[in-house]
Amino acid sequence: MRRMTARPANAHQARLLQLLRDGGPNSRAQLGDQVDLSRSKLAVEVDRLLETGLVVADGLAASRGGRRSHNVRLNPELRFLGVDIGATSVDVAVTNAELEILGHINQPMDVREGPVAVFEQVLSMAAKLRASGLAEGFDGAGIGVPGPVRFPEGVPVAPPIMPGWDGFPVREALSQELGCPVMVDNDVNLMALGEQHAGVARTQHDFLVVKIGTGIGCGIVVGGDVYRGTTGSAGDIGHIQAVPDGRQCACGNRGCLEAHFSGAALARDATEAAQQGQSAELANRLAANGGLSAADVAAAAAAGDATALDLIREGGRSTGQVIAGLVSFFNPGLVVIGGGVTGLGHNLLAAIRTQVYRQSLPLATGNLPIVLGELGPTAGVIGAARLISDHLFSPA
Amino acid sequence: MRRMTARPANAHQARLLQLLRDGGPNSRAQLGDQVDLSRSKLAVEVDRLLETGLVVADGLAASRGGRRSHNVRLNPELRFLGVDIGATSVDVAVTNAELEILGHINQPMDVREGPVAVFEQVLSMAAKLRASGLAEGFDGAGIGVPGPVRFPEGVPVAPPIMPGWDGFPVREALSQELGCPVMVDNDVNLMALGEQHAGVARTQHDFLVVKIGTGIGCGIVVGGDVYRGTTGSAGDIGHIQAVPDGRQCACGNRGCLEAHFSGAALARDATEAAQQGQSAELANRLAANGGLSAADVAAAAAAGDATALDLIREGGRSTGQVIAGLVSFFNPGLVVIGGGVTGLGHNLLAAIRTQVYRQSLPLATGNLPIVLGELGPTAGVIGAARLISDHLFSPA
DNA sequence: CTTCTTTGTCCTCTCAGAGGAGAAAGTTCG
DNA sequence: CGAACTTTCTCCTCTGAGAGGACAAAGAAG
Incomplete structure (x- = not known):
């Protein structure tokens, strides 16, 4: 198949494409309810989109009580x-x-x-x-x-x-x-x-997404658009100081969030704990796999291991500490926690929530949901x- | 005089008014260079603005080598x-x-x-x-x-x-x-x-303004527009934790930035130091005025008082600590320091800069000016x- | 004084888009 | 089953925004 190279010719067409992307197949009448255009204009633009091949006809729409209308949808062969x-x-x-x-x-x-x-x-x-x-x-x-x-x-x-x-x-x-x-x-x-687009933040305009994987980063959405900063490094919160005079970090400073909690830090701390005999559960897993990962800590915590739980709680505390600052500053409508460490689930979430609600002012946290991402990987x-x-x- | 109640009728007129506000008197030709409109359209819109009274004629423009053109400007009686x-x-x-x-x-x-x-x-x-x-x-x-x-x-x-x-x-x-x-x-x-509009941030689109007065707050500009947050409390950085287990703050938490550095905190700390005999300079001022303010600390520091300088440096360190976190997160193109405490001037600025440049990653600070506001009060x-x-x- | 440049004015032409009339295709109810 | 009502689609006309060119006006350069 030859690939589509067409692009919308004007803002109306762009808007229609986005509506079809986000809302699936739609009749012209339904589209008309969502864009402020006359029927004639709408018909012209839809016809042009059909000509480009970006949009195709898709049978009859469900009846709304009168003449049935024909659906259009984005070309199902687009990839x-x-x-x-x-x-x-x-x-x-x-x-x-x-x-x-x-x-x-x-x-x-x-x-x-x-x-x-x-x-x-x-x-x-x-x-x-x-x-x-x-x-x-x-x-x-x-x-x-x-x-x-x-x-x-x-x-x-x-x-x-x-x-x-x-x-x-x-x-x-x-x-x-x-x-x-x-x-x-x-x-x-x-x-x-x-x-x-498809997860928990569907209705939000200003929110933060904290991704805890090998490292820690934060996505910032302002007015519905991703904010990237002057040099593209906005959201780089892994090296905000979470613990004064804390652990040495690879960046040269001490006490960076990432040095205290992240997939890598968690694996390291769990291995240490296992080697020092603080947790039989973790030691078993270390012996079995020859190494520990964040997933092992999650499993150990699920099995009720106190040391693993402590590691998660402590990490959630550090993370919550930093997020509390960001919440005061940015006053988001939602905070989403995601990334590989999401496996730690509600223990982590609870620790983060506790810390944020304790440390930020009520006006900023009053109606602030802090939730896990919905889409996972x-x-x-x-x-x-x-x-x-x-x-x-x-x-x- | 009857007040103007007219408003621009469309986006073109609005843009013209803003150009005249920011650029002062301009000829039609000069305006034409800045807005993407045909000469005819421009003339129509300017005429309409003249009719409303928002804009008035303002004599001949300087010659640009051909026919002299007539200037227009915003009505000088607007207040x-x-x-x-x-x-x-x-x-x-x-x-x-x-x-x-x-x-x-x-x-x-x-x-x-x-x-x-x-x-x-x-x-x-x-x-x-x-x-x-x-x-x-x-x-x-x-x-x-x-x-x-x-x-x-x-x-x-x-x-x-x-x-x-x-x-x-x-x-x-x-x-x-x-x-x-x-x-x-x-x-x-x-x-x-x-x-x-009129100060150091004229050319910036993404920047922060930290105002240190009786309290501490931060103005956030994203893409040229002020960002206010979901509930209007964005930039409320006074209660971000700057010192773990630090001073008790009025908000109920400990170690808030505002509890450690602000006009109020500085006055309090200076008074304490004076009463404890740590600084003759401050003690004299306390005795003379019956109280101390941030301005007294500034004056003492200017006179070379070590205790006052220490207070300023320590405050700058705490502030810089918090700003460093914000810089990592927000990656601004400029940070402006202002407010009543600007009297502390370059001692404060130096302490803040040191801390920020030490704690944030080079990518975010590489080309980041941290300056005092230009407009003062x-x-x-x-x-x-x-x-x-x-x-x-x-x-x- | 002539020529060139810039600015202002006027006129026409095009095109986007609104809005209405009416046809087409259903549904609902007697 | 048919009449009346709804909804959707198509076509046509009308308007107004705005581009762009021609030309006049006014000055600069030589």
Whole structure:
């Protein structure tokens, strides 16, 4: 199939595409209820979209009591590729234009191997998805990387945990390889986009998404749009001081949040505890697997292990401490907790909540939900698809 | 004089008014260079603005090498009232439509006396300015209050230092009294608007303004617009924990920034130090005035008093600690320090800079200026005038 | 004085888009 | 089953915004 290269010709068409993306098939009449356009104008724009092939007819709509109307929908053959590059694994997924996931692969990987090796793996994963019949090609791709990105150019800048990626033209290179438009962003921002599109943040305009994985980052949404900061490093909260004169951090300072709580820190602390004989449960797991991960701590806590629970509570306290500050400053309408450590679930959430509600003023916390992300590992790839669709479904 | 009640009829007119406000008198040709409109359309819109009286002819423009053109400017008889209510004093100023200050009065006052008493004072100050011939009436007024505001309604919400103001219809009441449109905002947000309009932040889109006065607050500008948060309490950084298990704060927690550094905290600490005989300089001033203020500490520091310098440095350290966190999170392009404590000047600034540059990652601080505000006590009233002019110079 | 440049004015032409009339296709109720 | 009412779609006309060109006015440069 030849890929679609059409783009909406004006803001009306862009708006219609976004409505069809977010609301699925719709009749012209239903669309008319949502956009402020005359019927004639609406019909003209829809016809033009049909001509471009971005939109296709989709049978009769359900009756609303009078003449039945014909539905239109986004072309079901459109395909987006969503890529979420983490520190230690990659997620690659194919979606349709309505951003429904049609296929999803996760593989372990090490970003430190550099962009060339990682792209090879990503491309082979994309090829596998294509080979399984889910797509004949891609109309666009969104990529998330675990570090700051100069957004307009799609280039990582000085990413601490991705040596070798600094300045690598990710967007350009992938666009060449895939032969379609590509947008690049920080993985946490994509997670925020994902939760906004299909998760807990659907109705929010100003919210924060805290992603606790190998590191810790925060996605910031202001007025419905992701805020990236002057140099693209906004939300980099892993190195905010959580404990004065605390643990030495890789960044050179002491007491950074990330040094006290993150997937990596948790694994390290659990291993220490196991070795010092503080927890039989953890020691068993250490012996069995030859190493401990955040998932082991989660399992131990679920089994009632006090040491594991303490580690989680202490980490939640540190995280809550930092989030409390952010809440005072930013006054969000929602805080979403997500990332690999979400497996720690409600123990972690409870510890964070306690700390935030204790430390922030009532005006900011009064009506502030703090919740776990709804989409889990798919948040990133949905966000990636959303990113590129936002780009493609805006006036050229 | 009858007051202008006209408003721009469309976005083009609004844009033209803003250009004339920010750029002063301009010829049609110069305006044409700045807005993307055909000459005919531009002429029509300017003529309409002339008809409304918002804009008047202003003689011949300087020659640009061909036919001389006629200037237009905002009606020089337009008057805005800017009111900046602080914890312990009020500033009231009159500006023209180009937001130049024509007259400015400052008087001591106590917000805790409640809205009725304060408004009486504000109105009498406004009357005094009017009586001095600066204005025959006001076309709009902006008001800043030292606490969170529900912005659309112009009503303070649960302001900690303003008992009696909670829910008081400030906008409505003042609009009645003055007979003109009124907008209300947090004083720190107005300071940010002021520095953006006429101060150090003129070229910035994303920046923070930290105001250290009786309390501490932070104005947040995102994409050129003030960000106010979900409930209007964004930027309330005075109660972020700066020192774990630190001093008891009025809010019930311990170690809040405001408990360790602010005009009030500084005065308290200086008094303590003087009473304990740690500083002859401060003790003298205490004896002379019967009390100490931040200004006394500034003077003592200027005179070389080590204790005063220490207090300032220690305060700067705490403040810098908190700002470092905000910088990591928000990645601003500029941080402005302002408020009553600006008198502490470069000692304070140096301490803050040291702490921020030490604690934040290079990517966020690499090109980050941290500077003192340029407008001093006029920032608030200019911001107030800017607030109402933005409102009036936008399509009705 | 001539030529060139800039600015202001006027006129026409195009096109987006609103809104109405009426046809088409259902539903509901007697 | 048929009449009356609803909803949707299509077509047509009308209006107004705005672009753009022609030309006049006014000055600068030589």
